[in-house]
Amino acid sequence: MSLPDTRGARMRRSTTADQIKELILTRDLKPGDPLPTEAELCETLDVSRSSVREAIRTLSTLDIVNVRHGHGTYVGAMSLDPMVQALVFRGVLSPDGSLEALREVVEVRLALDLAMAERVVEGAQTVDESELRGLVAEMVDKAERGEMFLEADRSFHTQLFGVIGNHLAQQLVGAFWDVHTAVIPQLGLAIPADIHDTARAHGDMLDAALNGDVDAYRRAVVEHYRPIQRSLSAVTR
Amino acid sequence: MSLPDTRGARMRRSTTADQIKELILTRDLKPGDPLPTEAELCETLDVSRSSVREAIRTLSTLDIVNVRHGHGTYVGAMSLDPMVQALVFRGVLSPDGSLEALREVVEVRLALDLAMAERVVEGAQTVDESELRGLVAEMVDKAERGEMFLEADRSFHTQLFGVIGNHLAQQLVGAFWDVHTAVIPQLGLAIPADIHDTARAHGDMLDAALNGDVDAYRRAVVEHYRPIQRSLSAVTR
Numbered sequence: 112m113s114l115p116d117t118r119g120a121r122m123r124r125s126t127t128a129d130q131i132k133e134l135i136l137t138r139d140l141k142p143g144d145p146l147p148t149e150a151e152l153c154e155t156l157d158v159s160r161s162s163v164r165e166a167i168r169t170l171s172t173l174d175i176v177n178v179r180h181g182h183g184t185y186v187g188a189m190s191l192d193p194m195v196q197a198l199v200f201r202g203v204l205s206p207d208g209s210l211e212a213l214r215e216v217v218e219v220r221l222a223l224d225l226a227m228a229e230r231v232v233e234g235a236q237t238v239d240e241s242e243l244r245g246l247v248a249e250m251v252d253k254a255e256r257g258e259m260f261l262e263a264d265r266s267f268h269t270q271l272f273g274v275i276g277n278h279l280a281q282q283l284v285g286a287f288w289d290v291h292t293a294v295i296p297q298l299g300l301a302i303p304a305d306i307h308d309t310a311r312a313h314g315d316m317l318d319a320a321l322n323g324d325v326d327a328y329r330r331a332v333v334e335h336y337r338p339i340q341r342s343l344s345a346v347t348r
Numbered sequence: 349m350s351l352p353d354t355r356g357a358r359m360r361r362s363t364t365a366d367q368i369k370e371l372i373l374t375r376d377l378k379p380g381d382p383l384p385t386e387a388e389l390c391e392t393l394d395v396s397r398s399s400v401r402e403a404i405r406t407l408s409t410l411d412i413v414n415v416r417h418g419h420g421t422y423v424g425a426m427s428l429d430p431m432v433q434a435l436v437f438r439g440v441l442s443p444d445g446s447l448e449a450l451r452e453v454v455e456v457r458l459a460l461d462l463a464m465a466e467r468v469v470e471g472a473q474t475v476d477e478s479e480l481r482g483l484v485a486e487m488v489d490k491a492e493r494g495e496m497f498l499e500a501d502r503s504f505h506t507q508l509f510g511v512i513g514n515h516l517a518q519q520l521v522g523a524f525w526d527v528h529t530a531v532i533p534q535l536g537l538a539i540p541a542d543i544h545d546t547a548r549a550h551g552d553m554l555d556a557a558l559n560g561d562v563d564a565y566r567r568a569v570v571e572h573y574r575p576i577q578r579s580l581s582a583v584t585r
Contacts, residue, residue, distance in 0.1 A: 132437060165405065172409040173434050189438040194431035197410050198516070200369055201426040215516035222463030222517070223456075279435070279452035280459070 127166035130156045132175065135186055146176060146184040191286040198286075199293040213294045214343055217336060220287050224332045227275055232328050234274025235320035243270060247314045254310035261292050267313055271320065305338040312337075364403035367393045369412065372423055383413060383421040428523040435523075436530040450531045451580055454573060457524050461569045464512055469565050471511025472557035480507060484551045491547035498529050504550055508557065542575040549574075 131152065140146070147155065152163045167184060170176040177187040201212055246267040253260040265288045272281040312335035319327035368389065377383070384392065389400045404421060407413040414424040438449055483504040490497040502525045509518040549572035556564035 168402065168405060169409050172406050173430055173437075175434060175437055189434045191431055191434070193410055193434060194428055197412060197426045197428070197430060200412055212516070215514045218514050219460075219517050219520065223459060226459030226463035277452045277455050279449070280456050283456065 127156060127158050127162045128169045130158070131163075131166055131170060135175075140186045142186050142188050144186045146186065148183070191282045195286045195289045195293075198290045210343065213291065216287050216290050216294070217339055217343070220284070220291070221332065221336050223280065223284065223287075225329055227272065227277075227280060228329050228332065229325050230275040230277075231271060232320050232323055232325045234276070235271070235317075236323060238274050240317070240321055243267060243317050246270070247310075247317055250310040250313055251307075254307045257306075259306070260310065264288075264309075264313070265292070267317075271316070305341065309335060309338045364393060364395050364399040365406045367395070368400075368403055368407060372412075377423045379423050379425050381423045383423065385420070428519050432523045432526045432530075435527045447580065450528065453524050453527050453531070454576055454580070457521070457528070458569065458573050460517065460521065460524075461572075462566055464509065464514075464517060465562050465566050465569065467512040467514075468508060469557050469560055469562045471513070472508070472554075473560060475511050475558075477554070477558055480504060480554050483507070484547075484554055487547040487550055488544075491544045494543075496543070497547065501525075501546075501550070502529070504554075508553070542578065546572060546575045 131146070134140075134147070134152075134155070146152070149160060149163050149167075152158075153160050156163070167176060167178065171178050171184075171187070172193060174187045174190045174192050177185045179185065198212070198216075246263045249263045250260040250267070253263070265285065268288055269281055269285045272284045275281070312331055315331035316328060316335060319325075319331050368383070371377075371384070371389075371392065383389070386397060386400050386404075389395075390397050393400070404413060404415065408415050408421075408424070409430065411424045411427045411429050414422045416422065435449070435453075483500045486500045487497040487504070490500070502522065505525055506518055506522045509521045512518070549568055552568035553565060553572060556562075556568050
C-alpha cells in the first residue's frame with residue numbers, strides 16, 4: 112500500500128517518515144498504539160538511527176506520532192494542532208497581519224457556525240444540556256465581574272459542535288478558536304465593554320438550539336460575533 | 349515580544365524553534381525573506397548547531413520556514429499543508445476511516461461553499477470570467493472522454509473562492525480539496541458514471557455567480573456534491 116501523493120510534497124522529502132507512515136498503515140496501528148522501538152524501526156526499515164530520529168521528529172511535529180519522553184513513541188492523534196501553530200504565527204507576523212488574520216478567522220468561524228446551524232439544532236434535541244448551561248452561567252458570571260472567559264467559551268463551542276457528529280468540523284472550530292484566542296492579546300485589545308453581550312449571546316444560541324429554532328439560532332450566532340467585529344473595526348479606524 | 353501560548357504546546361518543546369519565530373517577528377521578516385545563516389543563528393541565539401538544525405526541521409515541517417537545498421533557508425508561506433498531511437493520513441488509516449474522513453471533508457466543503465455563497469456571488473461581479481470558463485470547458489471535455497479532471501476542478505474552486513478576499517477561506521478550500529483528492533484513490537472508486545453531472549455543475553455554479561443569483565448558486569453547489577455523496581453511500585451499502 113502506498114500513500115497518496117499530496118500537494119504537501121514539499122515537506123515529504125524524508126522517505127523514512129513515509130516508511131513509518133506505511134508501517135502504521137500495514138500494521139493497522141491506531142492513535143495511542145505504541146510504535147516499534149527505534150532499534151526495531153532501524154532494522155525493519157533498513158535505515159540509520161539518525162534517519163529514524165529525524166523522521167520521528169517530523170511526524171511528531173505533524174501530530175502523526177506522539178513522543179512521550181521516558182515512555183516511548185505512540186501513534187498520534189493527528190489533530191489540527193500543526194495548522195493552529197502555522198496560523199497563529201502567520202497571525203502575529205505583523206500588527207496588520209494580526210488584524211487581517213483575525214478578521215479572516217472570525218469570518219470563517221461565522222460561516223461554519225451558520226452553515227452547520229441546522230445540524231447543531233437537530234443534534235441539540237438529544238443532548239444533555241446541563242453542562243452547556245453551566246458554561247453559559249460561568250461566562251455571564253465572569254463578564255459581570257469584568258473578567259474574560261476564554262476556557263468556557265472554547266468549551267461551549269466545541270461541545271455544541273460535538274452534537275453534529277463531524278469530527279473534522281468540531282476540530283476546526285476548536286482550532287480556529289485557538290488561533291482567535293492566541294492572536295487577540297497581540298492586538299492589545301482591552302476587555303471590551305460589550306463582553307456581557309458576548310456572554311449572553313451564548314445563552315441565546317443555546318436556548319434557540321434546544322428549542323429547535325434554526326432561525327433564532329442563526330440570529331444568535333450573528334449577534335455573538337458582533338462585539339469582536341466591532342472591536343476589529345474600532346482598531347482599524 | 350513573546351509568542352502566545354496555544355493548545356498546540358505539546359509540539360513546542362523546542363525553545364530554539366520559538367526563538368527563531370521571535371527573531372522572524374522582531375526583524376520583521378516576511379514570507380520569502382532569507383533567514384540568517386545557521387552560524388549566525390547559533391551565535392545570535394546562543395545555542396548549538398544541532399539545536400538550530402532540529403528547530404529548522406520542525407519549522408520546515410510546519411511550513412514556517414522553507415529550506416531550499418543549496419540555496420538557503422527562507423521564511424515559509426505558512427500554508428495549511430501540514431494540516432493536509434495529518435488529515436490525509438488520518439483519512440487513509442483504515443478503509444472505514446477513509447470513508448468517514450472523506451464524508452466529513454465533503455460535509456465541511458459543502459458547508460463552507462454554502463456559507464460563502466453571497467460573498468462569492470458578490471465578488472464574481474468584478475471577476476475576469478475567461479479563465480473560469482476555460483476550466484469548466486476543460487472539465488466537460490474530459491468528462492466526455494471518460495477522464496478525471498482533478499487539476500481543473502481544484503483550480504476552479506480555489507479561483508472562485510479567490511474573489512471573496514479571505515485568504516484563510518481560500519486556503520481551506522484548497523486544503524480540503526487536496527485531502528479529498530488524496531483519499532479518493534484509497535476508496536478504490538471507479539470513475540463514476542455521473543462524472544458529467546459534476547463537470548456540468550461547475551458550469552451552473554459559475555453561471556449563477558456571474559448572474560448574481562445567490563439562490564441558483566446555492567442550488568448548483570448542492571448539485572455539485574451529489575455525485576460524490578452518491579458514491580459514498582453506494583460504498584457504505
